[in-house]
Amino acid sequence: MATFGNLTDRLVDTFKNLRGKGKLSAADVDGTVREIRRALLDADVALEVVKDFTARVRERAMGDEVSKALNPAQQVVQIVNDELVTILGGEARRIQFAKNPPTVIMLAGLQGAGKTTLAGKLAKWLAAQNHTPLLVAADLQRPNAVTQLKVVGEQAGVAVFAPEPGNVGAEDAAPKSFFGGGGGNPVKVAKDGIKFARDKQYDIVIVDTAGRLGVDAELMKQASDIRKAIDPDEVLFVIDAMIGQDAVATAKAFQEGVDFTGVVLTKLDGDARGGAALSVASVTGRPIIFASTGEGLDDFEPFYPDRMASRILDLGDILTLIEQA
Amino acid sequence: MATPWSLSGALKGMFSRKTIDDETWDDLEDALITADFGSDITDSIVAELRENVRKYSTTDPEDLRRMLRETLEERLARLDPTLTLSARPAVVLVVGVNGVGKTTTIGKFAKFLTTRGRTVIVGAADTFRAAAVEQLATWAERGGASIQKPQQQGQDPASVAFQTIERAQREGVDIVLIDTAGRLQTKSGLMDELAKVKRVVEKQTEIAEVLLVLDATTGQNGLAQAEAFIEHAGVTGLVLTKLDGSAKGGFVLSVQEKTGIPIKLVGQGEGINDLTGFTPHVFVQNLIGR
């Protein structure tokens, strides 16, 4: 997106003017911080996070490390990058496995975020490492979610535990009536899935759940009930990289509702800057573990904070540009 | 528990002060940014309101609130949100990125139309996504529509669309709703595939509407989505979904203004009746409160 190329251009321009000055004035720093603020907002980083972030950058930029630097401008960019990477989690974290199998992984998130697809991706990836994953179909709400998980399981070559058909009928899809009613009880399915895995010696259980909104108290309680019933080793909060300012409210609601242990950012194969990564990591303090990068089951990878940092600000080659400036 | 976000909540500070001051403008800017209006639109709204406040030389925050409401309503109401469905059959193509609510919207829209006495057929031209056809079949049943399914696995989406329209013409069905696979606007191969669906359909009959579904939780990427789908699929209207959540979808104002394509439908839930037409007044009411 052109606007972001502009940030690099604008920063390089700002810094060009600073050349030969040696020291940055408060006004210089303010100008730069304003550019950074705008770029972060255009990248959909949540406003409260942007404010904290720019305050910290400003403070460091006014300090000794910059005034004493050989190239102050370059030092400021370095600070921005460092701060971003720090918030995004520094080192990538791995999945935590249970001491006594099965390891239980629960997926949760908004509607359409990419949970069911991720269930297939994780299963296939784990199976390739000689694990024996079992997928559990505990989304009984979205029409034909169970069928979808079965297809995904087949594509991944893993088993699927799906005792209930879920919501497939012609009756109105009033999600709440499926809480223990019509399409089956997701809490029971999840619980039975763990027992089934234990009996049949699957060493990993991945529980797919229905999409739900942060404002939906009833469905959030259902997710929390599922969590209590299965005591997962990991609860992964799946979030779409295209999400805007709402990332903070939604992440907080899921943290309070189900208390996730890690985050998966999806649809990173598009051109969204993915500011949500910064918002969620900063507001919840939970690490981002995976990046989902396509519709195919092989399209995902561990999350790399440094790559994400340069994606958000498009700072990829700005360091070299400044060096040349 | 998250409370539904609203501008009125975000603007509380702004209206609690007795007079309009610098902080008022900061609060207003923050509130608009937080509603995903984006920095360009936010700047232009703030500038416009500053000008108005100066012109009418008011210092009362209540006046400012009224001006904000009027500005937003006026800007959102510039385009005509009417659906054009008079052709027989009227063919509607539903497009958008992954997971925004295309298939669900088709189910709700079918119900909306059958309730008003129209006959509807849906075409399952998403032949890619796992269980997409089954999902659409459930929605068609709920919406009282018939369905044209692919005849084989992974059939060319354009040919499913073709067969759906052919059947509608043969059986005298009023309205055709074609579901397409979600695709990110950056994938040129998939965008070309969509353009082909459109070309094939256009050879058969005129297309009544191409509806682009946008998810209210989306941020500034929404504009890039709209631009690409307009280029490749000739979008004629927008559908804003998931407005029942805490996101308010402010980015659609910049989409409307920068592309000239109106919002025509609004989705606010997973139930079959959770679809309405777009009314700027109601939209702004929900946004600002009171």
Ligand SMILES: Nc1nc2c(ncn2[C@@H]2O[C@H](COP(=O)(O)OP(=O)(O)OP(=O)(O)O)[C@@H](O)[C@H]2O)c(=O)[nH]1
């Ligand atoms: N391009 C792209 N598409 C993705 C990615 N992950 C998922 N999708 C697509 O996004 C859509 C929704 O994915 P699902 O896995 O069904 O999402 P979900 O969270 O299970 O949705 P619900 O169960 O309805 O809440 C599908 O079209 C997927 O193919 C990704 O990383 N990139």
Ligand SMILES: Nc1nc2c(ncn2[C@@H]2O[C@H](COP(=O)(O)OP(=O)(O)OP(=O)(O)O)[C@@H](O)[C@H]2O)c(=O)[nH]1
């Ligand atoms: N809360 C809420 N959820 C919605 C709304 N519209 C759709 N959904 C949910 O969003 C998820 C995705 O909806 P779909 O209709 O499958 O989306 P799609 O665009 O067809 O997805 P793909 O075909 O995979 O690209 C499902 O869980 C729907 O129930 C809405 O207005 N409000």
Ligand SMILES: [Mg+2]
């Ligand atoms: Mg799902």
Ligand SMILES: [Mg+2]
């Ligand atoms: Mg669909």
